[in-house]
Amino acid sequence: MRPLRFLSRVGFYLLVLLVFVYLVFPFYWAVVSSLKDPQELFATPVTYWPKHLRWQNYLDVFTMQPFGRNLLNSAVVAGTTTLLALLVGSFAAYALGRFRFFGKRPIYYAILAVTMFPQISVLGGMYVLIKTLGLYNTWWALIFSYMIFTLPFTVWVLTSFVREIPRELEEAAYVDGATPVQVLFLVLLPLMAPGLVTAGLLAFIGAWNEFLFALTFTVDDRARTVPVAIAFFSGASQYELPWAQIMAASVIVTVPLIVLVLIFQQRIIAGLTAGAVKG
Amino acid sequence: MARRSLTKRQAQIAWVFLAPTQLILLVVAAYPLFRTFQLSLYRANLLDYPLRPEWVGLANYVYLIQDAYWWISVKNTVIFTVVSVVLETVLGLGIALLVNARFPLRGAMRTAMLIPWAIPTVVSAQMWRWMYNDVYGVVNDLLLRLHLIARPLAWLADPHLVLPAVIAVDVWKTTPFMALLLLAGLQSIPEELYEAARVDGAGALQQFWFITLPLLVPALLVALIFRTLDALRVFDVIYVMTGVNPSTMSMSVYARQQLVDFGDLGYGSAISTGIFLIIALFVVLYLTALRVEVD
Helix, strand or coil, X not given: CHHHHHHHHHHHHHHHHHHHHHHHHHHHHHHHHHCCCHHHHCCCCCCCCXXXXXXXXXXXXXXXXCHHHHHHHHHHHHHHHHHHHHHHHHHHHHHHHHCCCCCHHHHHHHHHHHHCCCHHHHHHHHHHHXXXXXXXXXXXXXXXXXXXXXXXXXXXXXXXHHHHCCCHHHHHHXXXXXXXXXXXXXXXXXXXXXXXXXXXXXXXXXXXXXXXXXXXXCCCCCXXXXXXXXXXXXXXXXXXXXXXXXXXXXXXXXXXXXXHHHHCHHHHHHHHHHHXXXX | CHHHHHHHHHHHHHHHHHHHXXXXXXXXXXXXXXXXXXXXXXXXXXXXXXXXXXXXXXXXXXXXXXXXXXXXXXXXXXXXXXXXXXXXXXXXXXXXXXHHCCCCCHHHHHHHXXXXXXXXXXXXXXXXXXXXXXXXXXHHHHHHHCCCCCCCCCCCCCCCXXXXXXXXXXXXXXXXXXXXXXXXXXXCCCHHHHXXXXXXXXXXXXXXXXXXXXXXXXHHHHHHHHHXXXXXXXXXXXXXXXXXXXXXXXXHHHHHHHHHHCCEXXXXXXXXXXXXXXXXXXXXXXXXXXXXXXC
């Protein structure tokens, strides 16, 4: 019995190790590749750790590519989108989570349905609208179009948080003569902080990672965001992709996300499972 | 009387609070959707400004039904969806069961599970594209060392390998997410049930079959439907890894090519509308299957 148990324990840990390596290896490989010099990167057999670390690749991303500008674009677009979605979404979540009124159910369903929208189904109409409004190739084109997936999702997550807050505090505030807006901002929002962090984080990650709209509504580095830049990194010739730089840029944009995930993992998991949202 | 006016006032406030969200969704979702549908009945060039749409009725749809490339993209999307969702569910369930056991470093494992999810799809597509490189790629190197292949394979150039290669990337990126959803489901199963089963002499397999699986069905269903909807609209991973290529192009990739690259606003919109209808069907299915509670 004893040796059998020992063996199954070893098997279990081997399996855990295997899964761990499977999950982490591609990121490890990006880090390793981002630190290799060109001779080593384009050599066979493949080496699993760089012979010398070439940090220069990380500088090249900023000097040989307009990556600083792309990062700025992404930060402004994702940040503004998130703040706007949280602000507007809080009001809607308060209404949906607390008030009883006729027509609530259809509205709730409509908002829920928009979260499942395929972005491609509005691409043509959105393109024409953005051109008409003169937003093409600007930050606003992206902030504007990103509302389609951040706002309904934010409303949905926040509504579930509003429902969990006890009514007594609000009622006391109303008795004291507070207006609904005051109640929302002074009583509810502080209590909703965990919900705001969760929804905000997921909205930010969604906007930061978005590709289809960014690809279609921008033409140059004035508004081009990080995902589009990384997809289009080009080298000296068409056949020589600057893989070390691509990997360095990939690591640069992924590290902040991993740090956020490490800090807020409980919240993210709670938000993902409560809302069961798309990844 | 007082009660009625209170209800009325509540409704007024609620509508005022909902107004900004509704207005924004009307402008960014409902209107572009309607406009796309409308444009699908015209012939129009994306580059014309202002647009000069020419009414063609259902001609774009008639063409769509006969368009071999459209059907290829539908086929690719269906293969991508079925294979990736099945693999992700099975592997995700396996990983969830593994991580549900108590062991040291379990926290580290859960963190590792969030990494593929947090990496932007475009970035993971580029990472894997480099790993799949036929000469300098690590995938070939590893498989050669393990003697699983005899010579390097051109993963992204071989028409038979490229779709499986892309699916493998989606599986890598999404399985952990699936596992996290299922893990939450597993952890909501009361421990007492297992204890009772053990007292009755049920083995591990029986416990899994008669307790875990039936109680996991709701979580499994949610995860499954969400993944299906997501997979049906796949764009990023395919576009970045292979560009527009008949061996891999999904419905979304094909629609964007017609719409943007070829500037065919009318036909591109007809494809978009087709995709919308297909996915809407699944959304209705989802909403009825889950009967989401409002109150």
